[in-house]
Amino acid sequence: MNIYKVIIQNSMKKKYSIFSLIKNAFSYHENWEKAWKDPEPKKEYDAVIVGGGGHGLATAYYLAKKHNMKNIAVVEKGWIGGGNTGRNTTIIRSNYLWDASAGLYDHALKIWEGLSQELNYNVMFSQRGVMNLAHNLQDVRDLKRRTHANRLNGIDAIYLNTEEVKKFCPIINTSPNIRYPVLGGTLQKRAGTARHDAVAWGYARGADEMGVDIIQNCEVKGIKRNGDSVAGIETTKGFIKTKKVGVVAAGHSSVIANMAGLRLPLESKPLQALVSEPVKPIIDTVVMSNAVHAYVSQSDKGELVIGAGTDDYVSYSQKGSHDIVEGTLNAILELYPIFSRMRMLRQWGGIVDICPDASPIISKTTISGLYFNCGWGTGGFKATPGSGDLFAHTIANDEPHKINAAFNLNRFVSGELVDEHGAAAVAH
Amino acid sequence: MFLIDCPYCGEREQSEFKAGGEAHIVRPKQPTELSDDEWAEYLFMRKNIKGIQFERWIHIHGCRKWFNVARDTSNDVIKVVYKMGEKPPTI
Ligand SMILES: Cc1cc2nc3c(=O)[nH]c(=O)nc-3n(C[C@H](O)[C@H](O)[C@H](O)COP(=O)(O)OP(=O)(O)OC[C@H]3O[C@@H](n4cnc5c(N)ncnc54)[C@H](O)[C@@H]3O)c2cc1C
Ligand SMILES: [Zn+2]
DSSP states (O other): OHHHHHHHHHHSOOOOOHHHHHHHHTTTTOOOOOSSOOOOOOSEESEEEEOOSHHHHHHHHHHHHHHOOOSEEEEOSSOTTOSGGGTSOOEEOOOOSSHHHHHHHHHHHHHHTTHHHHHTSOOOOBOOOEEEEEOSHHHHHHHHHHHHHHHHTTOOOEEEOHHHHHHHSTTSOOOTTSSSOOOEEEEETTOEEOOHHHHHHHHHHHHHHTTOEEEOSOOEEEEEEETTEEEEEEETTEEEEESOEEEOOGGGHHHHHHHTTOOBSOEEEEEEEEEEOOOSOOOOSEEEETTTTEEEEEOTTSOEEEEEEEOSSOOOSSOOOHHHHHHHHHHHHHHOGGGTTOOEEEEEEEEEEEOTTSOOEEEEOSSBTEEEEEOBTTOOGGGHHHHHHHHHHHHHHTSOOTTTGGGOTTHHHHOOOOOOTTTTSSOO | OOEEEETTTEEEEGGGOEEEEESOOOOOSOGGGOOHHHHHHHHTOBOOOSSEEEEEEEOTTTTOOEEEEEEETTTTEEEEEEETTSOOOOO
């Protein structure tokens, strides 16, 4: 009985609940147990995931949970969630044009809908809706076409005229006299936002509980090959032997591919975002606009969360150009004159890995045991749970799931691209 | 944000320029004889280097001329600017 109790306590984390919250309040929240351990790497694992962002941690979680692979590790060069996972504007939606993308992103959206319960971790998923605006005749046609395509794929989509846009989000300037007047828009009501850090932390906690080693401050420096198969990885914490390596390194994917002698169809570019000082609730949805490249939502803290565009040059410097921010704010002010006296609090950049067709790669490679999950570019946060689930399937079975089959590396040879560049409204 | 030394106009703010991507990718001389793999290499695969990259830029809001730049992509420091048709410098 006692031994049983000890084992249970060691392997199972205490559930977060209203009771644990009250109990911990009595000790000034100083006695919460650690959400994950801080282990040294073992000599060998059955699989190693490179990159401790949301996608990497979700991959490890599903490898352990659904494929019973527990002797695995996630290695992260900095701290978990410190990459694009912790830098993005957290927009989640699945209203993509093409069938393959609709399947991929809606798979993720369905998991989001039950994720807080599954992880016993509040990821603050909020289905506040995402509206995409049309500013010219071509936008109107594209967005109507996308609405129809979405419906055929069973994805909720509504087309709104200008008055309906105004009704849904009253602070938008719908005057016909602005430079790019609002001619209409689409609305996906199931879409919304989530708390980015919580997603990384929730998956880390869940994976750790199942025995996954989460190793931070451990940079991968080389990939050791044995002929055409993977033999292990060189890291700043020594050599780790493993036959399966899943790389989920976002902006640094090409750097790691180069270590294995591979080339990827990616370019890494800075993408910026900024937040304002916190104010009372003023916008209860997410509004995106492709033509003027501006999108905005409001965080639970009250900050306006504003996304800018990418710079057009390759850079790993994690800071973008000022004129990009300026352009975005010009557009924001024209669409929302009410924000004209808001002060911006913080601005930052992340390095996003962009594919020629603006669709991701979740794929095997020509090297056996080496898998890549990359190319999410400016819009992969929304896919985090689905991406982890499908990448875990691909690694465990050495074969893609049917939902990610189209997102293989070979599409750049066969020409079967999934071109979401123009199609997906703003690419986030 | 950085300055670029246009070989024709001198040093200007980067926003006057447009990046043209990796330099020295030569269009295949016999396109009809290329395999699908070779086409993929030419069209899509990029070095995407973290470190010194040779790349093309155009002074789009200035003289509108193309030229090459060797830039460290890890910190955006430009090492050398050289003209179209010139060989990449050894750095
Ligand atoms: C400003 C901005 C706004 C965005 N807005 C949105 C949005 O609104 N909606 C949306 O869906 N998406 C958005 N995105 C995109 C989204 O953030 C990414 O697609 C997604 O977070 C990628 O997740 P990831 O786990 O693959 O990457 P990351 O979180 O970047 O994780 C990769 C990890 O790999 C690690 N790593 C790299 N090299 C090594 C190495 N050699 N060894 C060990 N570890 C290594 C990194 O340190 C990093 O932690 C935005 C991105 C940015 C930058
Ligand atoms: Zn010039």
